[in-house]
Each structure stands twice: as C-alpha cells, then as structure tokens.
Amino acid sequence: MSAHGKVATTGKIAYPEAIVIGGGLAGSEAAWQLARRNIRVKLYEMRPLKMTPAHHTGDLAELVCSNSLRSNSLQNAVGLLKEEMRRLGSLIMECADRTRVPAGSALAVDRQAFSRLVTQRIESCRNISLIREEVKDIPGDGDVPVIVAAGPLASEAIISAISNLVGVDYLYFYDAVAPIVTLESVDFSRCFWGSRYGKGGDDYVNCPMTEEEYNAFWEALVTAKTMETRPFEKLVVFEGCMPIEEMARRGREALRFGPLKPVGLVDPRTGKRPYAVVQLRKENDPCTLLNLVGFQTRLLWGEQKRVFRMIPGLENAEFTRYGVMHRNTFINSPRVLRPTLQLKARDSIFFAGQITGVEGYVESAASGLVAGVNAARFAAGNPPVVFPQETAHGALCHYICTADPEHFQPMNINFGLMPPVGGRIKEIDKKIKISDRALLALKKIEEIVLDGVAEIL
Ligand SMILES: Cc1cc2nc3c(=O)[nH]c(=O)nc-3n(C[C@H](O)[C@H](O)[C@H](O)COP(=O)(O)OP(=O)(O)OC[C@H]3O[C@@H](n4cnc5c(N)ncnc54)[C@H](O)[C@@H]3O)c2cc1C
Structure with a gap:
C-alpha cells in the first residue's frame, strides 16, 4: 500500500x-x-x-x-x-x-x-x-x-x-459579483486605458460618457427589471455592498459621485474630463477579461446585457459572466x-x-x-x-x-x-x-x- x-x-x-x-x-x-x-x-x-x-x-x-x-x-x-x-x-x-x-x-x-x-x-x-x-x-x-x-x-x-x-x-x-466582458469585444475607438491621476499606469479601461449618454444610462438602469430576492438572501442586499441600480435610485447624480466618478481622468480624444466614466479592471493574467468596477447588480441577465451595452465602448460587449448578488x-x-x-x-x-x-x-x-x-x-x-x-x-x-x-x-x-x-x-x-x-x-x-x-x- x-x-x-x-x-x-x-x-x-x-x-x-x-x-x-x-x-x-x-x-x-x-x-x-x-x-x-x-x-x-x-x-x-x-x-x-x-x-x-x-x-x-x-x-x-x-x-x-x-x-x-x-x-x-x-x-x-x-x-x-x-x-x-x-x-x-x-x-x-x-x-x-x-x-x-x-x-x-x-x-x-x-x-x-x-x-x-x-x-x-x-x-x-x-x-x-x-x-x-x-x-x-x-x-x-x-x-x-x-x-x-x-x-x-x-x-x-x-x-x-x-x-x-x-x-x-x-x-x-x-457573491457580490460585477459582470465580466471579454477584452476583445470592447470598442477601443470609444474608450481608453489609464488610471485616475495617472497613478498605476494602464490598469483600467475607461469608458467616458457625455451628459446625454449618462442620463440615458441612468434612466435605463433605474427602470430595468431585477431578480427576485428570496428571504435568506435579504441579508446580502441590505448589509452587503450596494447593487449599482440601488445606488442609482438614490438620485440622478449618485453614480457620478460613486463608481462613475470622472475625477482624475482625462479623455485623450477631447483633452477634457468626461461627464462620467465607467471603469473596467483586468480580471485575469494575461488580460483577456475585464470586470465592470462597482457594478455588482441584481438586474436580470437580459437586462444587464441591454443596459450595460449602452456604455460607450461596450455596445457589442460579450459577457462571460453576469453580475449576481446572492x-x-x-x-x-x-x-x-x-x-x-x-x-x-x-x-x-x-x-x-x-x-x-x-x-x-x-x-x-x-x-x-x-x-x-x-x-x-x-x-x-x-x-x-x-x-x-x-x-x-x-x-x-x-x-x-x-x-x-x-x-x-x-x-x-x-x-x-x-x-x-x-x-x-x-x-x-x-x-x-x-x-x-x-x-x-x-x-x-x-x-x-x-x-x-x-x-x-
Ligand atoms: C439559491 C441558489 C440558486 C442557484 N441557481 C443556479 C442555477 O440556476 N444554475 C446554476 O448553474 N447554478 C446555480 N446555483 C449555483 C450552484 O451551481 C449550485 O448551488 C450547485 O448546486 C452547487 O453545487 P455543490 O455541489 O457545490 O453544492 P450543493 O449542490 O448545494 O451540494 C452541497 C451539499 O452539501 C450538503 N451539506 C451542507 N452542509 C453539510 C454538512 N455539514 N454535512 C453534510 N452535508 C452538508 C447540502 O445539503 C448539499 O446537498 C445556485 C445557487 C444557489 C445558492
């Protein structure tokens, strides 16, 4: 033996x-x-x-x-x-x-x-x-x-x-999971690599939004359908970190002061600070996947695809994982x-x-x-x-x-x-x-x- x-x-x-x-x-x-x-x-x-x-x-x-x-x-x-x-x-x-x-x-x-x-x-x-x-x-x-x-x-x-x-x-x-998309499916003519205030090099993909794009995205987010919460999952939603749609419901500006804040970022195409920015972080090494920072969510999967594809650069994003909180x-x-x-x-x-x-x-x-x-x-x-x-x-x-x-x-x-x-x-x-x-x-x-x-x- x-x-x-x-x-x-x-x-x-x-x-x-x-x-x-x-x-x-x-x-x-x-x-x-x-x-x-x-x-x-x-x-x-x-x-x-x-x-x-x-x-x-x-x-x-x-x-x-x-x-x-x-x-x-x-x-x-x-x-x-x-x-x-x-x-x-x-x-x-x-x-x-x-x-x-x-x-x-x-x-x-x-x-x-x-x-x-x-x-x-x-x-x-x-x-x-x-x-x-x-x-x-x-x-x-x-x-x-x-x-x-x-x-x-x-x-x-x-x-x-x-x-x-x-x-x-x-x-x-x-789990308080944000969606993940493939790097390959991101449209880089609409977004750019970089970190806030230039600290950290090219750690993030930044998707800049105009005021008009932000408002349309916010409207879609707060009206999108979410998953049902079962009794044993309530704890997660109320004590855990907040779903992005929940945060958005606190007011039109809430996300601009939260995960979509544009501070420290300049869009190289305009030379200006965008109105709002969605950041994507590298999920693996080598970088083939990116996660949407701060986008933990309870939206239905079809709704995630519809709403998150409104983000500039993600129009054709391929989602390898949808956000969940359970x-x-x-x-x-x-x-x-x-x-x-x-x-x-x-x-x-x-x-x-x-x-x-x-x-x-x-x-x-x-x-x-x-x-x-x-x-x-x-x-x-x-x-x-x-x-x-x-x-x-x-x-x-x-x-x-x-x-x-x-x-x-x-x-x-x-x-x-x-x-x-x-x-x-x-x-x-x-x-x-x-x-x-x-x-x-x-x-x-x-x-x-x-x-x-x-x-x-
Ligand atoms: C609410 C919910 C819904 C999900 N829905 C889906 C879905 O639709 N599709 C999907 O692909 N995945 C889903 N998942 C995720 C996951 O795929 C399933 O939970 C899957 O069953 C996990 O397999 P497992 O073998 O790890 O755990 P389980 O299948 O849960 O098996 C674990 C087993 O361990 C037993 N056990 C626990 N503690 C002890 C102990 N101390 N002593 C002896 N036995 C014990 C449990 O009774 C259970 O039978 C869901 C998860 C949850 C929580």
Missing part, C-alpha cells in the same frame, strides 16, 4: 478509503470518481434530516433553481466542459443525458428524474456508503483523503470547521488551494464545488470530478494530476487558484479563461479551435486520469 493511503480490511478484502462531505453536484461526482477507482467512500449528506434554505428534497445532486445545465455546444465553453466530463466518465453527465428534456441547444433535465437517478446510482454502488448526517468537523487523520463539497449553503457547523482550517479571513458568505459560501482559493484542489496546507484535504469559487451546476460537478480523481490518486499513493489549462477543467482550476486573491469572486467557465488562439479568424472559428485543442490536450492526459478505473460498480 501507498505511503499515505489508508487501508481498511473486512475479511479478505483490503481497500483504501476516502470521505466526502456533501452529496450535491460536486460531492456525488467526487464520490463516484473515487468509487470507480476502487476506493471505499463514506459520503455524508445532511438532507433530509437537516435541509438548506434552497433544497426541497433528500435527493442527491438536487438542482436548486433552473433545470438547465446550459449549452451543449462545443462552441460554448460550458458545452466543452460537459464533453470533457463525458469523456472522463462523469456520473452527473451520464444522469443528465439520460433524463434530458427538449431545450434546443441547451441540456435541460427533468429535475426530479435527474436527482433520483444520481441517488439510485450512488445508493446501489457497493463502494459508497451514504450516511445521512450533518458533519460538524473536518474528519481525517492525514492518511484518509477528505473532500469538502458542502456547497454554497453549507451548514453553520461545517462553516465554522472550514474557517478553523483555512482562516476566517479566507471564507466568504455571499448567498454563497466560498473560500479564497487563490490563497489556500492548489490546482489539484488540495489545500496548500494539508495534502489530504480537498475542496470541490461552488465552495471553491467555481460558479454553476456544471462547474461544480466538474470540480468534483477533479477532486475525486486526485483524492483517489492520493489514496493510492500516486501524485495528483494537474489538468492542463488548455482543457476546460484545467482552465477552471487554474483560475480559482491563481486569480487575484484581493478581488477573488466566483466564476463560470468561459473561453476567456483558456489560453487564446492566435490568427485573424472569425470569433466562431476561434471557439472551435479552442475546443479542438482542449479535447486533444485531454486525450494526452486521459491515460493518467483514468488510471485505476475499474468497471465493477
């Missing part, structure tokens, strides 16, 4: 063990990946004994809101992520494909049939013991790998255990996690799902897959796999572990997280090239990722 894998014995059978906390999308996928590599898993799920504010059933992998797993196309990064998962034997993708309902090019599922099927597959898997219990401490003695996948609505007890592990400063309780428990992964999803401070502890700072059903399940693969390798005494950044799995893990820790906010998968492809080719061809490259890169590591998989469940 390995240097650090623990072996348990019953009768003649000897097997390494692992623990997974949380039977959501990430935890179910992680448990499955461990089990199919012949690791004996204890999967802890507190429902239905203790419910979260958003779940309604005791089923595993319950979809708490939409029944859509988004695009299925390889011209879309989430479609690519799903295809990679299929090729790596994902339980979540298999159950989603089997419970699919018609939804055009998206993959939508019959939500009850989907989570029932995941539950049945886990319950009937001989390598998994499903334990219906709230976990209050992070178990494990350093030999047994533990995957924490307690989700955005993790129970208070486990939150306190996580904060003891990672430090209270590195654990957050809500309850969400997540750790500061850039500070505490490695791209293998192991804690920097403790090799045997892995994190997976929304709690790592990935955003979305598919992204959560995909991170569960990576954590499951690496926890299995840990249990078997093998070194972990770092998925290449050219793959959607690798790009996601790379982002959460290398993003700016000071401004870390959860992220959906998108092509902007993957190394760009060069050449003067159409946008759509670039996406196809990135997907082809990803599947090729995945093929190269398939042997090592699928090492130890046994079809004996």
Whole structure:
C-alpha cells in the first residue's frame, strides 16, 4: 500500500478509503470518481434530516433553481466542459443525458428524474456508503483523503470547521459579483486605458460618457427589471455592498459621485474630463477579461446585457459572466488551494464545488470530478494530476487558484479563461479551435486520469 493511503480490511478484502462531505453536484461526482477507482467512500449528506434554505428534497445532486445545465455546444465553453466530463466518465453527465428534456441547444433535465437517478446510482454502488448526517468537523487523520463539497449553503457547523482550517479571513458568505466582458469585444475607438491621476499606469479601461449618454444610462438602469430576492438572501442586499441600480435610485447624480466618478481622468480624444466614466479592471493574467468596477447588480441577465451595452465602448460587449448578488459560501482559493484542489496546507484535504469559487451546476460537478480523481490518486499513493489549462477543467482550476486573491469572486467557465488562439479568424472559428485543442490536450492526459478505473460498480 501507498505511503499515505489508508487501508481498511473486512475479511479478505483490503481497500483504501476516502470521505466526502456533501452529496450535491460536486460531492456525488467526487464520490463516484473515487468509487470507480476502487476506493471505499463514506459520503455524508445532511438532507433530509437537516435541509438548506434552497433544497426541497433528500435527493442527491438536487438542482436548486433552473433545470438547465446550459449549452451543449462545443462552441460554448460550458458545452466543452460537459464533453470533457463525458469523456472522463462523469456520473452527473451520464444522469443528465439520460433524463434530458427538449431545450434546443441547451441540456435541460427533468429535475426530479435527474436527482433520483444520481441517488439510485450512488445508493446501489457497493463502494459508497451514504450516511445521512450533518458533519460538524473536518474528519481525517492525514492518511484518509477528505473532500469538502458542502456547497454554497453549507451548514453553520461545517462553516465554522472550514474557517478553523483555512482562516476566517479566507471564507466568504455571499457573491457580490460585477459582470465580466471579454477584452476583445470592447470598442477601443470609444474608450481608453489609464488610471485616475495617472497613478498605476494602464490598469483600467475607461469608458467616458457625455451628459446625454449618462442620463440615458441612468434612466435605463433605474427602470430595468431585477431578480427576485428570496428571504435568506435579504441579508446580502441590505448589509452587503450596494447593487449599482440601488445606488442609482438614490438620485440622478449618485453614480457620478460613486463608481462613475470622472475625477482624475482625462479623455485623450477631447483633452477634457468626461461627464462620467465607467471603469473596467483586468480580471485575469494575461488580460483577456475585464470586470465592470462597482457594478455588482441584481438586474436580470437580459437586462444587464441591454443596459450595460449602452456604455460607450461596450455596445457589442460579450459577457462571460453576469453580475449576481446572492448567498454563497466560498473560500479564497487563490490563497489556500492548489490546482489539484488540495489545500496548500494539508495534502489530504480537498475542496470541490461552488465552495471553491467555481460558479454553476456544471462547474461544480466538474470540480468534483477533479477532486475525486486526485483524492483517489492520493489514496493510492500516486501524485495528483494537474489538468492542463488548455482543457476546460484545467482552465477552471487554474483560475480559482491563481486569480487575484484581493478581488477573488466566483466564476463560470468561459473561453476567456483558456489560453487564446492566435490568427485573424472569425470569433466562431476561434471557439472551435479552442475546443479542438482542449479535447486533444485531454486525450494526452486521459491515460493518467483514468488510471485505476475499474468497471465493477
Ligand atoms: C439559491 C441558489 C440558486 C442557484 N441557481 C443556479 C442555477 O440556476 N444554475 C446554476 O448553474 N447554478 C446555480 N446555483 C449555483 C450552484 O451551481 C449550485 O448551488 C450547485 O448546486 C452547487 O453545487 P455543490 O455541489 O457545490 O453544492 P450543493 O449542490 O448545494 O451540494 C452541497 C451539499 O452539501 C450538503 N451539506 C451542507 N452542509 C453539510 C454538512 N455539514 N454535512 C453534510 N452535508 C452538508 C447540502 O445539503 C448539499 O446537498 C445556485 C445557487 C444557489 C445558492
């Protein structure tokens, strides 16, 4: 047996063990990946004994809101992520494909049939013991790998255990996310690089507004439709930082003295200070994505596209993430996690799902897959796999572990997280090239990722 894998014995059978906390999308996928590599898993799920504010059933992998797993196309990064998962034997993708309902090019599922099927597959898997219990401490003695996948609505007890592990400063309780656009889609004939008073060099893209443009934008913003606030999310809106539309409602000038203040900025095209300025900050390195500074919002996604495209320079902006404000428990992964999803401070502890700072059903399940693969390798005494950044799995893990820790906010998968492809080719061809490259890169590591998989469940 390995240097650090623990072996348990019953009768003649000897097997390494692992623990997974949380039977959501990430935890179910992680448990499955461990089990199919012949690791004996204890999967802890507190429902239905203790419910979260958003779940309604005791089923595993319950979809708490939409029944859509988004695009299925390889011209879309989430479609690519799903295809990679299929090729790596994902339980979540298999159950989603089997419970699919018609939804055009998206993959939508019959939500009850989907989570029932995941539950049945886990319950009937001989390598998994499903334990219906709230976990209050992070178990494990350093030999047994533990995957924490307690989700955005993790129970208070486990939150306190996580904060003891990672430090209270590195654990957050809500998203206040501003939209992100691709650098490529910004019209630089209408905006300019620079920092206030010239301090900080070309750190920001500045979108200058005339008085007329500002007034039209303000009108659209205060009358746009917003998302419904659920009771458990009220705290966020009233105690957290303020949504841009809420601030705008305080008066026509409020934004000009807030995030749209023009002070310290001169438009090189006019040589004058603009009436108002929207600033965009670099979101990643190399800079392919930009976030709209101070634009945390609860506007409906369609409304964000309509209203924020009124900003000069953003008329054709491609949004890779829309703004949201909701309850969400997540750790500061850039500070505490490695791209293998192991804690920097403790090799045997892995994190997976929304709690790592990935955003979305598919992204959560995909991170569960990576954590499951690496926890299995840990249990078997093998070194972990770092998925290449050219793959959607690798790009996601790379982002959460290398993003700016000071401004870390959860992220959906998108092509902007993957190394760009060069050449003067159409946008759509670039996406196809990135997907082809990803599947090729995945093929190269398939042997090592699928090492130890046994079809004996
Ligand atoms: C209200 C809300 C709506 C969302 N809507 C969408 C959407 O429409 N589309 C989308 O793509 N994403 C959505 N998300 C984001 C995210 O994709 C989902 O939350 C997703 O379920 C996250 O997967 P997960 O495995 O990380 O967490 P979960 O699926 O929540 O799984 C975590 C599991 O851990 C269990 N658990 C918690 N604490 C303990 C404990 N101490 N002991 C044992 N078990 C525990 C929970 O009961 C839960 O089953 C939404 C999030 C929220 C909060």
